[in-house]
Amino acid sequence: MSLKSRQMHLMSRPNGMPTPENFEMRTVDVGGPGPGEVLVRNRWMSVDPYMRPRMIGMEDSYIPPFSLGEAMDGTAVGEVLESADPAFSRGDLVLSFMGWREAFTAPADQLEKIDCPPGIDEQAFLGVLGMPGLTAYSGLLHLGQPVPGETIFVSGAAGAVGSYVCQIAKIKGLNVVASVGSEEKCAWVLGRGVDHAINYKTVPNLLEAVQAAAPRGIDIYFDNVGAEHLEVALETANQFARFVECGMIATYNDVGRRPGPCNIINIVLKSIRMEGYINSTLAARTPGLKEAFLRDMLQWIAEGRIRWEETVIEGIENALDGFLQLFTGGNVGKMLIRIG
Ligand SMILES: NC(=O)c1ccc[n+]([C@@H]2O[C@H](COP(=O)([O-])OP(=O)(O)OC[C@H]3O[C@@H](n4cnc5c(N)ncnc54)[C@H](OP(=O)(O)O)[C@@H]3O)[C@@H](O)[C@H]2O)c1
CATH class of the missing domain: 3.90.180.10 (Medium-chain alcohol dehydrogenases, catalytic domain)
Incomplete structure (x- = not known):
């Protein structure tokens, strides 16, 4: 043929x-x-x-x-x-x-x-049970190391990776502040249980919006976006916060040198641990990670906790x-x- x-x-x-x-x-x-x-x-x-x-x-x-x-x-x-x-x-x-x-x-x-x-x-297998699902699961659990009661700020929260991160974070007992680019997306993430949804395209001031949603600061930042979102996260981070550097889509179309976050000094001042990763590389050096991901995801899907x-x-x-x-x-x- x-x-x-x-x-x-x-x-x-x-x-x-x-x-x-x-x-x-x-x-x-x-x-x-x-x-x-x-x-x-x-x-x-x-x-x-x-x-x-x-x-x-x-x-x-x-x-x-x-x-x-x-x-x-x-x-x-x-x-x-x-x-x-x-x-x-x-x-x-x-x-x-x-x-x-x-x-x-x-x-x-x-x-x-x-x-x-x-x-x-x-x-x-291209989404929740595939590479984006593994990215959300491994980044949040292995790099973010969430503790129940902590607050996480998720950018790109209604996309593939971000929407799984928000739901796994709720399963792990976190207070979730989600940033998304439309009212429709705000409604969707709120419907999946996040505690606060921010439309970053319409709020007058993103920093003030995150501070209002997380008055006690953020303990984990799951970064899908970079740029202003990263600066806001550095500003609102608590001491010993973990930054899961998954992606920086806001910068992908800038092919020249990119400006760094103006407040990167906060990594030092707040003892922040910032770690980038690639899902496949992290899975390859973490025995059992992929199997645990599939087992947990399938269970959470069956229980209706991940949609x-x-x-x-x-x-x-x-x-x-x-x-x-x-x-x-x-x-x-x-x-x-x-x-x-
Ligand atoms: N490290 C890894 O192994 C790994 C693996 C997969 C993905 N990633 C990264 O994870 C992130 C999400 O990937 P995905 O596949 O799940 O894509 P996605 O979130 O489903 O789609 C991209 C979303 O990014 C948002 N966006 C685009 N430009 C933006 C900007 N300038 N500022 C703020 N938000 C913007 C848009 O949502 P809004 O309407 O909310 O703006 C868009 O829907 C990307 O950064 C990607 O590179 C990393």
Whole structure:
């Protein structure tokens, strides 16, 4: 079997917000699988903020930059159409790193078979049961080290990672202050039990809003955003606060040198522990972490204590639009592209 597949190529490195001119959609022929290979048609692909730094070309990052002129990649869930490897059969659902394309042939050892637990759809493996879920769980529990009764400030709180962090924080008995970019998102996080929701786009003063929501200061800052949110967290942090540096999406479109937080001295003055991490690296050096994540998440989901939202964009031709909406707040929960 062979088929046509559309795939998205990076043609130039964006300066600022990417535009359609930086990319090109091409149609390629995908042949049948050779020995040990599998032919897969994607059904879902993930668009994620980390893809933006990969468009810049930073050689010393934890993940290689996208190559100019080549198809981009990322996590995807697909269906096996044809297999020349005994580990996979037609109809199997597989997780791969072959996103940004409709179909592909790959060696079997680059695919992971998915078994959907009852009542859970396959695309959950791109969100709550996948990389963003692991990021939330590992960052909050291993770096944040929450103690019941403490206060956590979460930025980007209605996105994929942030929305899971808020709910795990409530499970762990924290007082949660969530920052989000719309009233709809405020309502969603409040509906999931957070104690205070702040619309950072409309409050007159973010620092005063966080101080009002956390009058006794914050003990953990879960950073998805960086920039002003990080400065506010440094200002409102208590002694011995933990800063979980997960991401800084507010800076990803600034390709030059970025200004540091003006009040970084607070790390010294307040004995703050600030730690960055990459989910896969942390999982690789923490035995049992991934297993504990899946076990706890599945239990919390079954108990109704973790819920998730998805924003679904239809068609690979609209994948770039979905990706760009991550930077304008177009998603509630996980941003997904349905391909098949
Ligand atoms: N360390 C790791 O291993 C790891 C793994 C996955 C993700 N991450 C990081 O975690 C963060 C969240 O990722 P995600 O996949 O869950 O994305 P997401 O939160 O689902 O989507 C991005 C959200 O960021 C917010 N945002 C965009 N620009 C902003 C700005 N200038 N200021 C404030 N908020 C802004 C938007 O929400 P609003 O409407 O609220 O503005 C948007 O919906 C990102 O920084 C990402 O790089 C890190």
